[in-house]
Structures are given as structure tokens and as C-alpha cells.
Amino acid sequence: xxxxxxxxxxxxxxxxxxxxxxxxxxxxxxxxxxxxxxxxxxxxxxxxxxxxxxxxxxxxxxxxxxxxxxxxxxxxxxxxxxxxxxxxxxxxxxxxxxxxxxxxxxxxxxxxxxxxxxxxxxxxxxxxxxxxxxxxxxxxxxxxxxxxxxxxxxxxxxxxxxxxxxxxxxxxxxxxxxxxxxxxxxxxxxxxxxxxxxxxxxxxxxxxxxxxxxxxxxxxxxxxxxxxxxxxxxxxxxxxxxxxxxxxxxxxxxxxxxxxxxxxxxxxxxxxxxxxxxxxxxxxxxxxxxxxxxxxxxxxxxxxxxxxxxx
Amino acid sequence: xxxxxxxxxxxxxxxxxxxxxxxxxxxxxxxxxxxxxxxxxxxxxxxxxxxxxxxxxxxxxxxxxxxxxxxxxxxxxxxxxxxxxxxxxxxxxxxxxxxxxxxxxxxxxxxxxxxxxxxxxxxxxxxxxxxxxxxxxxxxxxxxxxxxxxxxxxxxxxxxxxxxxxxxxxxxxxxxxxxxxxxxxxxxxxxxxxxxxxxxxxxxxxxxxxxxxxxxxxxxxxxxxxxxxxxxxxxxxxxxxxxxxxxxxxxxxxxxxxxxxxxxxxxxxxxxxxxxxx
Numbered sequence: 315x316x317x318x319x320x321x322x323x324x325x326x327x328x329x330x331x332x333x334x335x336x337x338x339x340x341x342x343x344x345x346x347x348x349x350x351x352x353x354x355x356x357x358x359x360x361x362x363x364x365x366x367x368x369x370x371x372x373x374x375x376x377x378x379x380x381x382x383x384x385x386x387x388x389x390x391x392x393x394x395x396x397x398x399x400x401x402x403x404x405x406x407x408x409x410x411x412x413x414x415x416x417x418x419x420x421x422x423x424x425x426x427x428x429x430x431x432x433x434x435x436x437x438x439x440x441x442x443x444x445x446x447x448x449x450x451x452x453x454x455x456x457x458x459x460x461x462x463x464x465x466x467x468x469x470x471x472x473x474x475x476x477x478x479x480x481x482x483x484x485x486x487x488x489x490x491x492x493x494x495x496x497x498x499x500x501x502x503x504x505x506x507x508x509x510x511x512x513x514x515x516x517x518x519x520x521x522x523x524x525x526x527x528x529x530x531x532x533x534x535x536x537x538x539x540x541x542x543x544x545x546x547x548x549x550x551x552x553x554x555x556x557x558x559x560x561x562x563x564x565x566x567x568x569x570x571x572x573x574x575x576x577x578x579x580x581x582x583x584x585x586x587x588x589x590x591x592x593x594x595x596x597x598x599x600x601x602x603x604x605x606x607x608x609x610x611x612x613x614x615x616x617x618x619x620x621x622x623x624x625x
Numbered sequence: 626x627x628x629x630x631x632x633x634x635x636x637x638x639x640x641x642x643x644x645x646x647x648x649x650x651x652x653x654x655x656x657x658x659x660x661x662x663x664x665x666x667x668x669x670x671x672x673x674x675x676x677x678x679x680x681x682x683x684x685x686x687x688x689x690x691x692x693x694x695x696x697x698x699x700x701x702x703x704x705x706x707x708x709x710x711x712x713x714x715x716x717x718x719x720x721x722x723x724x725x726x727x728x729x730x731x732x733x734x735x736x737x738x739x740x741x742x743x744x745x746x747x748x749x750x751x752x753x754x755x756x757x758x759x760x761x762x763x764x765x766x767x768x769x770x771x772x773x774x775x776x777x778x779x780x781x782x783x784x785x786x787x788x789x790x791x792x793x794x795x796x797x798x799x800x801x802x803x804x805x806x807x808x809x810x811x812x813x814x815x816x817x818x819x820x821x822x823x824x825x826x827x828x829x830x831x832x833x834x835x836x837x838x839x840x841x842x843x844x845x846x847x848x849x850x851x852x853x854x855x856x857x858x859x860x861x862x863x864x865x866x867x868x869x870x871x872x873x874x875x876x877x878x879x880x881x882x883x884x885x886x887x888x889x890x891x892x893x894x895x896x897x898x899x900x901x902x903x
Contacts, residue, residue, distance in 0.1 A: 405734065406735075
């Protein structure tokens with residue numbers, strides 16, 4: 315991928331907390347224009363990566379570029395062109411929404427009149443138009459998420475970092491937030507990096523994904539390409555006299571990928587052309603009854619589970 | 626088209642750089658000026674100016690009142706009495722400057738904008754410095770002007786030409802010392818009340834400790850222990866008055882510089898976008 319296509323690039327980046335806690339371990343990856351999901355379980359290093367790109371955390375080694383600028387030498391120039399929506403609750407105390415977002419616009423360099431005008435616009439855009447004169451301290455969790463997005467957008471950034479944007483939101487609010495994110499990326503020409511552990515959020519809003527696990531990149535690429543099967547995926551339910559995990563270990567030893575879902579169904583990826591016959595052969599060898607077998611379509615969850623090695 | 630119909634638009638205007646600290650100052654000053662109780666405190670802080678201005682008028686127009694004519698010591702005394710509103714203002718405003726931002730996680734918001742930590746600290750400091758100068762330097766300089774106006778000549782000013790630089794210098798020393806130390810304490814906590822109590826306790830404790838040491842040693846050579854005494858000693862030096870303590874003035878100066886230095890170090894460590902746990 316050329317430098318021109320990448321909005322963010324990391325090269326051999328390592329971040330150490332203390333002496334031994336490797337939050338990022340020799341990470342090399344790029345983020346393309348458009349909507350890119352940064353996926354990973356809790357503790358994978360997603361937030362650390364974002365904070366390193368913002369300059370909050372200085373890496374022990376490595377080089378990072380954002381929008382063509384070196385993070386180590388041009389952090390202020392970078393922050394003039396990006397917007398950041400933090401994961402946890404963050405606001406400037408004592409202000410109402412318009413004042414808060416307008417203040418953020420002024421801090422980003424907008425003239426006061428423009429900042430206030432933009433504050434009104436983005437507050438309506440994120441759905442806080444009617445509540446924009448209320449003190450932010452009185453907002454609900456969902457409203458605080460929206461205002462965090464508003465302050466990230468007010469100065470019209472070229473790149474947005476969204477860290478768990480649907481945190482704590484009710485289902486309706488979550489859908490609305492995802493619609494906003496999708497609209498920004500696909501209709502408004504704002505590149506964004508959406509950090510989340512929620513696969514449906516990423517799958518709905520993003521075209522590309524970078525999957526992290528334990529401070530490393532597990533896999534990266536276009537979601538469609540990653541979901542292309544190089545074999546077949548099945549939903550499987552079995553009955554066994556012995557331990558179920560032993561059967562799953564046997565499947566994995568035979569080169570199949572399997573991970574449990576919430577519904578007592580196991581999703582099994584059979585590589586190559588083996589298909590269901592391979593599954594039946596393995597089940598017969600282990601004297602396991604196959605109670606349910608249905609072909610399925612690969613999902614981002616399969617990609618994620620394969621990448622992080624989840625059982 | 627009404628704002629609520631416009632949706633999200635790209636911004637085509639210019640964005641200024643390097644002015645973020647000024648935005649912090651102006652917003653902070655504007656916020657305080659919107660608080661009625663704060664305005665009352667500001668007005669009350671000028672009562673001493675009013676009283677002294679009246680005394681200057683009396684001294685200038687009634688020969689019988691020559692004994693209350695202003696001298697250099699008058700201006701030194703002015704600063705002594707202004708210590709009370711300076712203390713109240715510092716605790717009220719200063720304790721919340723960074724503590725409230727830390728409580729609301731605002732540092733992530735600030736530092737994700739195009740401003741450096743130094744600009745953030747300088748902006749916050751400038752809010753407190755602005756108000757403190759409004760009740761120290763400004764009234765003191767105006768008293769000089771008032772004296773000249775009421776006397777009808779520049780004789781006093783010519784005889785005490787060092788007063789204007791002395792007022793300016795001492796105001797800056799006092800205000801910067803007090804502001805940086807309070808800002809540093811504010812950065813240590815998320816609770817502004819706790820910061821205010823801590824600041825007050827440090828001042829009174831250091832004064833009390835000085836009192837005890839003075840009683841024990843019988844000498845004021847230990848005045849450097851007290852935060853306020855060091856400022857007082859430097860103030861006497863700047864206004865060319867006899868030093869009130871036996872402590873050599875370089876020691877008082879070193880203590881003030883050390884206090885400002887330690888405060889700066891604390892601010893550098895505490896003002897970050899993330900809490901680093903080693």
C-alpha cells in the first residue's frame with residue numbers, strides 16, 4: 315500500500331508500561347482512507363495505539379505517521395487535523411453543550427463566531443439540538459457519547475479516532491451512533507478509525523479492519539476479503555459421551571477452526587474442499603453424534619476468532 | 626437554511642495556530658466574570674485602594690494630616706494587606722483550575738486539540754495571574770497615579786522613582802509564586818476542595834512551624850521555613866525597606882525559586898493525556 319493511500323502508518327512500534335508490560339509489541343500496520351475498524355479483545359492494545367498516535371503515550375521504539383506527518387516531530391500539526399472521541403467520560407466542567415463544543419472549536423483554531431456556529435450545527439447533527447443549552451454535567455450516558463463525538467467533529471477533522479463510540483448506549487442510541495459514523499465515513503468524506511471490541515459495530519460501519527491481540531496485529535485487510543472463505547463454515551451441535559472439549563481439540567488438531575457461540579452451537583471452519591464429509595469422519599472416529607449441521611456464511615466473528623485464536 | 630437542517634458540513638475557513646492558550650485564558654476569565662460572588666470579591670479587594678486614596682487626598686489637602694502622607698512603606702503595606710484577598714482568590718479560583726479538569730477527564734479533550742501541555746499550563750496559570758494582578762499590581766499603580774494627581778506635582782514620584790518598577794516586580798514575584806504553587810497542588814487531585822484545604826494547611830503549617838522554631842531558637846533566621854515569610858522578605862528588599870527577618874535575602878530568594886521550580890516539575894509530571902502507572 316502506498317503512503318498516499320494510508321492515513322495512518324505504524325512501523326515497528328513498541329509501547330512499554332513500566333518495565334515489563336508490553337502494551338504494543340513491534341507493531342507494523344497501516345490504516346487506509348475511509349472507515350477502518352480497530353478490533354480486539356479488552357487489553358489488546360487498541361486504546362494504547364490510539365493514544366500513541368495522539369502523542370499521549372511515547373513509544374519505546376518505532377515510527378508513526380498520521381496524515382503524512384511524523385507523530386514524534388509534528389504532534390500539534392497532527393492534532394489540528396484529527397478529532398478524538400475518548401472511550402471514557404470526558405468533558406470540560408461547568409459548560410453547556412454549545413459552550414463546550416464551541417470552546418473545543420476555538421481550541422482547534424476556529425474563530426469564535428465560526429466555532430459557535432459549527433457547535434450548533436454539529437450538535438444538531440449528532441442529535442443533541444434540543445438539549446444543547448443544558449449543562450453537560452446533567453447529560454445521560456448516551457448524550458455524553460454524542461457530545462464527545464460533537465467536540466471531535468466541530469473543527470472538521472480529516473481523520474477521526476473513535477474509541478468505543480457506543481459504550482453505555484441503549485440499543486436505539488447505539489444504532490443512531492452507528493448511523494452517524496457510517497454517514498461520516500461514507501457520505502461526508504471523513505476518514506475514521508473505529509476502535510471497538512463489538513464486531514457488529516465494526517462490521518456495520520467499516521470497510522477495512524485491523525485485528526489486534528495481546529499487543530500485536532493478528533490480521534488486517536478489507537472485511538470482504540477477510541470473510542472470503544478458503545473452505546466452508548458450518549454450524550454444528552453434537553452429543554458426546556465424553557468431554558466436548560476433547561472432541562474440539564481433536565478437530566483443531568485436524569486443522570479445523572472451531573469456536574463456540576452463545577447458542578450452544580459451535581461454528582466450525584473446514585479448510586479446503588473437505589466439507590461436511592470431513593466433519594462426519596472426525597465425529598465417527600471420536601464416537602460423537604452429530605445432532606445439527608448446517609452450512610453457514612463466514613462472518614467477521616469467524617475472522618476475529620481465527621485471528622485471536624479464540625476457542 | 627436553518628442550522629438544524631444543514632447536517633454536517635465541511636469547514637472552509639482558516640484555523641489559527643498557537644492561540645489555544647489565549648482561548649483558555651479568555652474563556653476562564655469570562656467564566657469567572659459571570660459569577661456574581663466573584664465580582665463581589667473583586668470589588669471588596671479594592672476597598673483598601675479606596676481607603677488609601679482617601680487618605681492620600683486628605684494628606685495632600687490638609688497640612689495637619691502630613692503624618693499620613695504616603696511613603697515607600699505605604700505601598701509595601703498595601704501589598705501586606707492585599708495578602709488576604711490574594712489568598713482567598715487563589716484558593717477559590719486556583720484550586721479548581723486543574724483539579725476540575727482532572728475530575729471530568731478534560732485533559733484528554735484539551736491535549737487532543739492542537740495545543741501543547743505547556744500552552745495548557747500557561748493558559749490556566751494566566752487566568753489566576755490575571756485576576757491576582759488586577760488586585761495587586763493595578764491598584765498599587767493606580768495609587769501612585771492618585772498620589773500624583775492629588776499632590777498636583779511629580780515630587781513624590783521623582784523622589785521614589787523606583788516605586789513603579791518595585792510594584793511591578795514584587796507583584797510578579799508574588800503572583801507567579803502563589804499561582805504556580807496553587808496550580809501544582811491543583812494538578813495533584815481531582816477534588817478542588819481538598820486542594821484548597823491542602824494549600825491553606827501548607828501556609829498555616831509553615832507559619833506555625835516558623836513560630837515554634839522562632840520561639841525555640843529565639844531568632845528569625847529560620848523565617849525561610851515559611852512560604853509567606855520568604856515573599857515578605859523579598860518584598861522588603863524590593864521596596865528598599867529594612868528586612869524584617871534575620872534570614873539573608875538570598876536564602877529567601879532561593880526558597881521562592883525552589884518552590885516555583887518544584888511546582889513546574891509537578892505540573893510537567895501531572896499534566897498528561899493519560900495517567901501513566903509505572
